[in-house]
Amino acid sequence: MNLPYISDKTFKSTNYSTDHLLQAEYDNCTFINCDFSESHISNISFIQCVFIDCNFSMVKAKNTSLQDVIFDNCKLLGFPFHDSNSFLMSMTFIKSQLNLSSFFNLQLKNTIFKDCKLEQTDFTNVNLSGSSFDNCDLYLTIFDNTLLEKVDFTTSYNLSINPNNNRIKDANFSKENALGLLTIFQINID
Structure with a gap:
């Protein structure tokens, strides 16, 4: 057509x-x-x-x-990118709200997310290699079987990523948000 x-x-x-x-x-x-x-x-x-x-x-x-x-x-609330x-x-x-959106099963290499809210956004089976999450709220964002190699999370917050279910080689985290890699283990850190 x-x-x-x-x-x-x-x-x-x-x-x-x-x-x-x-x-x-x-x-x-x-x-x-x-x-x-x-x-x-x-x-x-x-x-x-x-x-x-x-x-x-x-x-x-x-x-x-x-x-x-x-x-x-x-x-972009609930946007079905998938x-x-x-x-x-x-x-x-940039400065966008992507809460409850779905990127399921997409190739999103080198994607820039800057000053965004991504609460409960689904990145299951997504290739995000080389992407950047600059000052983004990742509260309850779903990363499952996600390729996160060389992704920059340094200034993002409220993130929780299971390193056993995702590939995170050479990803960048701040000391503060690196604790989001441990939430799956249900341990207390003071």
């Missing part, structure tokens, strides 16, 4: 929960203060797009393509 091609456009303050976004390929577009909550963005391609102050809470994103996409100060098209998927997250 050939989608319409839309490039180099800026979309501002649009409610896509009621006015559905045209199913198309969006290239180098910027979306500012748009509401996508509970909408369907399935089968839409976003290439080198930037989303600023947008709400994607509980969106449906079956086969959505996200290539070189930046989410800046966005609300339903999206994984081919060439790459994203950057």
